[in-house]
Amino acid sequence: MSLLDQAAAVRENAYAPYSKFKVGAALKTGSGEIYVGCNVENIASPEGTCAEAGAIAAMVAAGETRFSEAAVIAEGPRPVTPCGGCRQKLIEFAEPEARIVMGTTSGETMEMAVADLLPGAFGPGHMR
Structure with missing residues (x-):
């Protein structure tokens, strides 16, 4: 099963x-x-969790902190890109x-x- 297929499978569990x-x-x-994740909405918007954040949390909870490939899927007229916050989260843990x-x-x-998702991303090099 491809990475995109696994993202599609977990998408079915999303709470939206x-x-x-x-x-x-x-x-x-x-x-x-x-590691997979799906979005989880909350009536007290914006307190929900994005799918990418869920996958990152699962990865970190399992003791890993770096990924080499990612996949995101949703129903829409064109491929969905991660939101701005998730772009920063992905950069933090990406090889x-x-x-x-x-x-x-x-x-x-x-x-x-x-890296092309967030040109000029804030990173450890910006801190002392």
Whole structure:
């Protein structure tokens, strides 16, 4: 099963009763482990959790902190890109050459380097 297929599978578990916009994400680490997450909305918006954040939390909870590949999928007219906050979260845990595949449930995909999601990203080099 591809990384995008795993993101699609977990997307089915998303809790999105308000927006009806289900998102799934999957991360693959250098060790080959896969971590998945789905969006979880909350009536007290914006207190929900994005799919990418859920996958990152699962990865960190398992003791890993770096991923080499990512996938995000949602239903829409074109591939969904991570929100701004998730772009920063992904940059924090991505290997330097990490790639992301973004897809739609109808099969359209777009791929790019994670680093290209957030040009000029804030990082450890900005702090003392």
